[in-house]
Amino acid sequence: MAGPPILSPTLEGIEIGRSSISWVGGETGELVYRGFDVRTLVPGLPYESAVALLLTGDPPTEDPSREVTAALGASREIPAPLLAAADALPSTLPPLDALRTLLSLLGDGTYAYPPDRAQGYRLIARLPILLARHVRRARGTAPVPPAPGLSHAANYLRMLRGEAAPDRHVRALESYLVLLADHGMNASTFALRVAISTETDLVSAATAALGTLKGPLHGGAPSRVSEMLDGIGHPEDAARWIGERLARREVLYGFGHRAYKTEDPRAVLLHSIAREVADPRRLALAEAVERAGLEALRRAHPGARLYANVEFYSAVVLEAIGLPPELFTPTFAVARTVGWTAHAIEQAGANKLIRPDVEYVGPPKGRTWPRPLSGR
Amino acid sequence: MAGPPILSPTLEGIEIGRSSISWVGGETGELVYRGFDVRTLVPGLPYESAVALLLTGDPPTEDPSREVTAALGASREIPAPLLAAADALPSTLPPLDALRTLLSLLGDGTYAYPPDRAQGYRLIARLPILLARHVRRARGTAPVPPAPGLSHAANYLRMLRGEAAPDRHVRALESYLVLLADHGMNASTFALRVAISTETDLVSAATAALGTLKGPLHGGAPSRVSEMLDGIGHPEDAARWIGERLARREVLYGFGHRAYKTEDPRAVLLHSIAREVADPRRLALAEAVERAGLEALRRAHPGARLYANVEFYSAVVLEAIGLPPELFTPTFAVARTVGWTAHAIEQAGANKLIRPDVEYVGPPKGRTWPRPLSGR
Numbered sequence: 001m002a003g004p005p006i007l008s009p010t011l012e013g014i015e016i017g018r019s020s021i022s023w024v025g026g027e028t029g030e031l032v033y034r035g036f037d038v039r040t041l042v043p044g045l046p047y048e049s050a051v052a053l054l055l056t057g058d059p060p061t062e063d064p065s066r067e068v069t070a071a072l073g074a075s076r077e078i079p080a081p082l083l084a085a086a087d088a089l090p091s092t093l094p095p096l097d098a099l100r101t102l103l104s105l106l107g108d109g110t111y112a113y114p115p116d117r118a119q120g121y122r123l124i125a126r127l128p129i130l131l132a133r134h135v136r137r138a139r140g141t142a143p144v145p146p147a148p149g150l151s152h153a154a155n156y157l158r159m160l161r162g163e164a165a166p167d168r169h170v171r172a173l174e175s176y177l178v179l180l181a182d183h184g185m186n187a188s189t190f191a192l193r194v195a196i197s198t199e200t201d202l203v204s205a206a207t208a209a210l211g212t213l214k215g216p217l218h219g220g221a222p223s224r225v226s227e228m229l230d231g232i233g234h235p236e237d238a239a240r241w242i243g244e245r246l247a248r249r250e251v252l253y254g255f256g257h258r259a260y261k262t263e264d265p266r267a268v269l270l271h272s273i274a275r276e277v278a279d280p281r282r283l284a285l286a287e288a289v290e291r292a293g294l295e296a297l298r299r300a301h302p303g304a305r306l307y308a309n310v311e312f313y314s315a316v317v318l319e320a321i322g323l324p325p326e327l328f329t330p331t332f333a334v335a336r337t338v339g340w341t342a343h344a345i346e347q348a349g350a351n352k353l354i355r356p357d358v359e360y361v362g363p364p365k366g367r368t369w370p371r372p373l374s375g376r
Numbered sequence: 377m378a379g380p381p382i383l384s385p386t387l388e389g390i391e392i393g394r395s396s397i398s399w400v401g402g403e404t405g406e407l408v409y410r411g412f413d414v415r416t417l418v419p420g421l422p423y424e425s426a427v428a429l430l431l432t433g434d435p436p437t438e439d440p441s442r443e444v445t446a447a448l449g450a451s452r453e454i455p456a457p458l459l460a461a462a463d464a465l466p467s468t469l470p471p472l473d474a475l476r477t478l479l480s481l482l483g484d485g486t487y488a489y490p491p492d493r494a495q496g497y498r499l500i501a502r503l504p505i506l507l508a509r510h511v512r513r514a515r516g517t518a519p520v521p522p523a524p525g526l527s528h529a530a531n532y533l534r535m536l537r538g539e540a541a542p543d544r545h546v547r548a549l550e551s552y553l554v555l556l557a558d559h560g561m562n563a564s565t566f567a568l569r570v571a572i573s574t575e576t577d578l579v580s581a582a583t584a585a586l587g588t589l590k591g592p593l594h595g596g597a598p599s600r601v602s603e604m605l606d607g608i609g610h611p612e613d614a615a616r617w618i619g620e621r622l623a624r625r626e627v628l629y630g631f632g633h634r635a636y637k638t639e640d641p642r643a644v645l646l647h648s649i650a651r652e653v654a655d656p657r658r659l660a661l662a663e664a665v666e667r668a669g670l671e672a673l674r675r676a677h678p679g680a681r682l683y684a685n686v687e688f689y690s691a692v693v694l695e696a697i698g699l700p701p702e703l704f705t706p707t708f709a710v711a712r713t714v715g716w717t718a719h720a721i722e723q724a725g726a727n728k729l730i731r732p733d734v735e736y737v738g739p740p741k742g743r744t745w746p747r748p749l750s751g752r
Contacts, residue, residue, distance in 0.1 A: 215574025
């Protein structure tokens with residue numbers, strides 16, 4: 001690049017490249033996968049078909065995608081030494097820390113650069129299996145092996161619960177997984193592309209992405225929405241609780257998103273799914289908290305375009321289908337593995353090392369060490 | 377940022393922020409840590425003093441730094457459940473894949489954001505211990521516990537070998553660790569800062585960095601230098617071997633660096649260290665390969681300013697002190713942990729989410745799914 005350096009600590013307004021995978025319409029509240037508005041796909045699109053769409057660029061020839069269903073099914077058997085290593089993790093590890101290690105553990109040298117669809121299917125199939133196994137071990141319950149014939153979503157819930165989940169829970173999870181499958185150049189996807197740009201392997205890059213997703217400014221916050229709802233307890237206490245929190249200058253989780261200047265379409269869809277699966281009292285509490293939060297935030301930041309974000313109703317949906325809060329972000333990662341794979345393949349297809357500059361503002365060169373150093 | 381978006385797939389010329397840690401003088405061949413030219417520090421600076429300098433900004437009051445020596449020593453005892461989990465990894469895992477999982481495993485929930493020096497000391501102390509333990513187990517040998525009183529470099533070599541290393545090997549490793557401790561905004565450090573910008577924890581961010589370092593365009597190539605030297609065998613065969621390789625349009629590892637338009641100061645220093653520790657025949661072979669490689673590359677790319685890079689003489693030094701090639705990149709990571717920690721602390725000190733944009737070039741929105749979806 002010619003010209004003087006450009007200082008951009010957030011990279012806002014810097015396009016890191018061209019992508020055909022998803023488009024985030026921040027001004028209009030749209031999310032588009034390969035040309036398909038997610039509002040035309042959810043509810044109803046099987047996760048396997050979303051995987052096929054994101055990884056190939058086109059809808060599969062049938063729903064659920066036969067190719068993806070077969071590939072995920074064929075990858076469910078994890079080599080015994082990896083299972084043994086997974087079972088040796090301290091069961092007290094927080095699930096998200098465990099998941100990062102389990103994801104890394106899947107990288108056993110068999111994911112060579114460049115990444116491809118077959119590697120992606122293997123990763124997508126195996127990550128929730130190791131996660132569910134860890135969760136059940138932490139609870140002191142026996143692992144539930146993956147069930148042949150079950151969809152990705154149904155199998156995940158069954159492995160966690162130990163029994164088949166009701167259809168409406170499976171459908172709700174399926175919608176959640178589809179809606180969280182990709183989202184433009186978010187921070188975790190960007191970290192993955194930086195990693196892939198060195199020609200590292202898919203698992204290393206996905207581990208970089210998961211470590212980035214873990215931060216509360218990205219994917220690490222939805223459990224805090226549940227904690228907030230628990231803390232508030234009753235709809236009529238929402239305004240007071242939120243007012244006190246903002247007065248202490250604490251963050252209100254579940255509101256606002258860097259990309260969206262209007263309603264996040266995922267939040268809208270998850271809200272309508274919550275209406276189907278959530279306990280009516282919990283839903284009423286969430287809606288009261290949403291109203292009170294928006295009122296308070298808009299009073300505090302006049303002119304700011306603030307809305308409930310995807311984490312707000314993600315939390316309501318995921319708790320309604322029986323997931324404990326500490327599994328919200330891990331389940332986000334389970335959904336996003338396909339997006340990470342798609343971006344890894346796309347990055348590798350026209351790869352250049354991503355390496356920004358930095359302005360050095362430390363002491364000028366020429367300092368001398370205050371003592372003689374040995375061996376000089 | 378106002379104005380139209382800027383397309384920059386490599387981020388060259390984009391300054392991601394301001395940093396006081398290290399300055400890379402690509403035009404003049406300089407590397408400066410907190411104002412100190414590394415050529416005034418190596419050989420002779422104890423690694424512990426480099427850690428103190430990079431993490432605090434100033435030289436410690438004595439060499440080796442008493443604070444760092446004490447902190448690293450106090451962190452060497454790793455909790456038994458983590459050791460048990462480490463010992464359950466398949467011993468057949470490639471060392472770099474094992475190291476990524478071992479690093480992740482250290483993140484047991486006790487590294488909360490924001491990162492600090494105490495967390496860094498713990499990570500720096502423990503990573504080589506788990507690495508050496510894995511390597512010895514893979515060889516079928518018993519682990520060697522860390523030795524109180526030994527320096528970081530001496531302890532690392534002793535844990536790998538099972539006996540104290542000769543002083544000149546320890547000094548050579550110490551110089552290597554100091555020289556590789558930090559290097560501006562390289563890809564792994566950048567991935568770490570992207571991760572930290574979401575307020576994730578230090579271990580998650582360092583795991584992102586390690587996954588990025590692993591790529592051959594960043595830190596994953598030095599073992600290929602040793603393989604190249606082995607493949608060439610005799611100095612007089614260098615020109616022919618290299619000519620054939622370039623004729624097949626294959627990459628010649630160990631030459632060229634994105635930042636340096638002149639000799640990399642680390643390569644110069646490692647070359648002089650190689651003169652002290654390498655077998656004279658191996659050194660003569662390496663020097664012949666360097667000459668032949670530069671001649672061939674400059675003929676193929678007239679006008680390009682190409683030099684042996686840090687990986688070239690890193691490989692010669694590390695093999696001379698008894699490290700097998702598969703430990704070169706892991707040892708690079710052991711050296712760089714301090715730089716990653718320094719950048720994590722600096723990023724957290726004035727944190728903003730790093731999230732670039734991307735230009736969507738996929739199918740335009742408005743595609744319709746070819747079949748009705750169930751439940752709609």
